[in-house]
Amino acid sequence: MASIAATHLSTTPAHAHHVENPPSTVFFQNCKSMEQLRQLHAQTIKTGVISHPVVQNRIMAFACTNESSDMIYAHRMFDTIPEPSVFIWNVMIKGYSRINCPEDGVLIYLAMLRRNVMPDHYTFPFLLKGFTRDIALEFGKELHGHVLKYGLHSNIYVQNALVSMYSSSGLTDMARSVFDKSCGKDVVTWNVMISGYNRIKQFDESRRLFNEMVEKGVLPTPVTIVIVLSACSKLKDLETGKQIHKYVRDFNIEPNLVLENALIDMYAACGEMSVSLQIFENLKRRDVISWTTIVKGFANSGQVDLARKYFDRMSERDYVSWTAMIDAYLRMNRFKEALELFREMQASKTKPDEFTMVSILTACANLGALELGEWIRAYIDKSRIKNDTFVGNALIDMYFKCGNVEKALRVFSTMPQRDKFTWTAVIVGLAINGHGEEALGIFSQMLKASIAPDEITCVGVLCACAHTGMVDKGRKFFAEMISQHGIEPNFTHYGCMVDLLGRAGHLKEAYEVVQNMPMKPNSIVWGALLGACRVHKDSELAEIAAKKMLELEPENNAVYVLLCNIYAACNKWEKLRELRQMMMNRGVKKTPGCSLIEMNGVVHEFVAGDEAHPLSKEIYLKLDKITSDLKYAGYTPDTSEVFLDMGEEDKEVAVYRHSEKLAIAFGLISSKPGATIRIVKNLRMCVDCHRMAKLVSKVYRREVIVRDRTRFHHFRQGSCSCKDYW
DNA sequence: ATAGGGTTAG
Known part of the structure; x- marks a missing residue:
């Protein structure tokens, strides 16, 4: 092929680049690879046609936008062009955005302005594509200003590029303001706006906007359907999901595989596994996402063994499939099987990502598997897996749950970004490891950093007080939960309070808390009281608490066992004998240690x-x-x-x-x-x-x-x- | 010679 093209080229005389006679460029249509392009390029230099803009354009477009594009090559050639046209600048920008270097695209764009070349309606769609949140925050507003300055805002592609840039980087309000101001919207405008709400998890707004779109008579495309099905899946809105399914059939929307997968996911998320499976079985073609969606569907419904059955039948698995199956085991507290699967994943040479790492660290935390946890940490560094806040939080949790307080704190102190979960993990971790004072110290640092605590954070604080016997501090904090932090105490918080007071020997006050709480005490609260009765050997109050607990949870064997412990510790042998008889009659067995x-x-x-x-x-x-x-x-x-x-x-x-x-x-x-x-x-x-x-x-x-x-x-x-x- | 939107996972 290359030789035919070369022959063709060599017949073109070197002086043929006069304006009235542009050279033929048909031979570029057969060019398939960078290798062939290099040969053609060499020929154009030899024959001199390279100086003709049409030829330069062809070569640059290929080097920047072809499948096997080569931006180093493109940039070298770019540097030899004395006066690049806007077309050349555009394909350079496109080239950088294609290889996921939107910042380099911005640099090219700024250079273009310095050379007094005006951007056109092609420039911005290329330029704004693939912006991350950070890049959007840094350049978004200014570039938006340029769109207005150069009068390109009424071009629908440019406008959609702006909405898309804002919404895909999570700046949904900015996207919405462009969206609201735009006069001519098409289905893509709606799609990018709706997916922006999906991105920030405002799925109800996605659904609302979709309805508005349909009311306005805009015809949804398969892409719209996929976006909205995804929202229904997250909302577990079977009603709307079914309507959309019906819409697909009524309006003969071509159901491609992505759409079928979205349907499978929606039904699975809404707990309709049989419908989900039926669609899956009827597919002509299934990809790894179809299979993974089914695995995840069974995992979510707690049917981990069925999930495994489908997982084993998969002919191709990617890291998402493996992670989904590992998570299925985690969800059922089958941590050892989760780790075994991770080993198989490694044997299969599938590269894990940061999601996998979080799952494995969770398993390590629950198994107290510090060695493996440490190994995972080293692996993350070595394989340059994204070490984000989620990973940091999981590491902190793992170290604390393995009892390594020092290392947990070291991870905490070196994390570049911390969220609510980071602080909460540290507070809870210190509390369960018996460092109550330090936990309270971290809590006040958290408040200073203006991170609002949530229910779990409060559990950690109360737990810190309870485990270290800080009764007054605990009482004070409990009173402040509503007034200072706007958090209404739930059962767990009452349980912590009962635990705090009871353990410290204030059994009477603890019992009063139980009797006076605004909701009907549940087994968490009675269980806390029962535990306190064991510490202080109070068999009478223990009987009350145990009776209440068994009313609520007749199957809870631990209650019988604890009451037995208490009777034994109080030397109440007659009572113990009666209880043992009752346990025998009811077939209560002690959970093996x-x-x-x-x-x-x-x-x-x-x-x-x-x-x-x-x-x-x-x-x-x-x-x-x-x-x-x-x-x-x-x-x-x-x-x-x-x-x-x-x-x-x-x-x-x-x-x-x-x-x-x-x-x-x-x-x-x-x-x-x-x-x-x-x-x-x-x-x-x-x-x-x-x-x-x-x-x-x-x-x-x-x-x-x-x-x-x-x-x-x-x-x-x-x-x-x-x-x-x- | 150059244009935009989508599914799975903590």
């Missing part, structure tokens, strides 16, 4: 009395050794919370086999001397395990960190960060 420990990137799981671990034999031998070592340091088993009907010796065996002890023994065997042992437990730590962990930290000079259901225990040199107050 379960502890997780990560070792060399693998999460090991232990349940009470477990013998399933490959190292089980060694673990029990180690446990024997620990017990005898600790006895020298003053350890005696504390079986006061054991409520099983058995002799003292059997009780000792029962506490001896608790899952956190197995995990500690395993940790001591498998890690280097001096390494911190981190454990995550699903239930509250028992008194005996707590006592033993303190001694382990002293005798073996090991830091032991146990995260239980509600808080952290940092064991160091024989004492615990919770000050035995949990």
Whole structure:
């Protein structure tokens, strides 16, 4: 092909570039690659036709806008043109916006103005495309001024480019003001405006504007339908979604694959998986988005195994598909499976993005998998994955939930941008790790930074007060929630208050709070009171709280167990026997205690009395050794919370086999001397395990960190960060 | 020789 073109060219005489006789440029139509363009370009130089503007235009247009465009090449040629026409400037701008360098486009545009070349109606659509929020904030207004100055605002392409620039960079109000002022709108104007509202999540306004558009008689295109279906999906508005579906059929709108996918997504989001699936099954062609949408649909409806079935059937998966499936496991608290899937994702050589990283960090946080979390952090740096605020927040949360307060704070202090969630993560993280005072300090910094707290932030503040016994500060803050921060206390806040007062020994006041709260107390509030009764061994109030809880949640086994603990601790054996009988009759089973420990990137799981671990034999031998070592340091088993009907010796065996002890023994065997042992437990730590962990930290000079259901225990040199107050 | 809008995920 190139040689034919070259032959053709060589027949054109070198002197043929006289104005009255422009050279033929048909041979450029066959040019397919930059390689061919280079040959043609060389020929035009040899023959001299290069000096003719028509030829220059052809070469520049190809170099800038062809699929295999080469802006370095284009710029080199551009520099040889003494007086570039507006056309040449335009294609240069287009070239830079195509390769996602809108700032370079702006630089070219400014150079063009300096050379006194006026922009035309082609310039702005190229120039404004692909602006990010930052670029729009920096140049948007000025360029908007230029549009008016050069009298181009009535051109519909220019006007749509302006609306699109503002709305796609989140400056929706600016977009709207151009939109409202424009006299001639077409369907694209409406589309870009509506998608602007989608962008800032004002889906109800998207829906409203769509209705207005239809009323005004503007005919929607498939693109309009996709935008509005997306809004319906987010609003979970099945009614409008169905209407639009009907509209598609009634008006014979050509349903392309993107539109079909949007329909599948809308039905899935509205909980209509059967309709969603039906559309999916009837598709002639399916792409990775169709499949991912189905996977996500099942994930959202909690049917993670069905989601997996479709995920496994996919012939092609991208990082979004993998992340969707990982999230499906997260949603069901199946964190280990989430991590297993991440390993498969790596094996498949699919590159994760920052969304994947957030999901994996969440799994690490919940499993206490610090090693893997650290690895992810290094991976993010190494692979230059976008390290945005979401990632920072997830890292902070991971470090706190793994009990590493120092590193969590280090991430916090180096984050360039912080949002409400960042501050809240730090406050909650400090609180659960027992650093109440510091949490309050961060809270006042947050207020100074003019970040408004939300409900969760308030939970963190109350939790900080509760875990550190700051009763007066907690009372004061609770009173200020409405007056200072405009936040109405919800059940969780009342629960925190009851916890705060009750734990500090003000059981009567705590009970009063429950009785006087403006809404009917729920199980969170009664549960907090019940927990306080355990700490202070008040079996009478405990009975009231437990009875209320069981009215609300008859299936809540933990309530029975806690009441048993309390009876046992108060030596109320008769009551305990009756309760045990009732539990037997109702078939109530204790949730087995379960502890997780990560070792060399693998999460090991232990349940009470477990013998399933490959190292089980060694673990029990180690446990024997620990017990005898600790006895020298003053350890005696504390079986006061054991409520099983058995002799003292059997009780000792029962506490001896608790899952956190197995995990500690395993940790001591498998890690280097001096390494911190981190454990995550699903239930509250028992008194005996707590006592033993303190001694382990002293005798073996090991830091032991146990995260239980509600808080952290940092064991160091024989004492615990919770000050035995949990 | 050069024009604009869309789906999946924390």
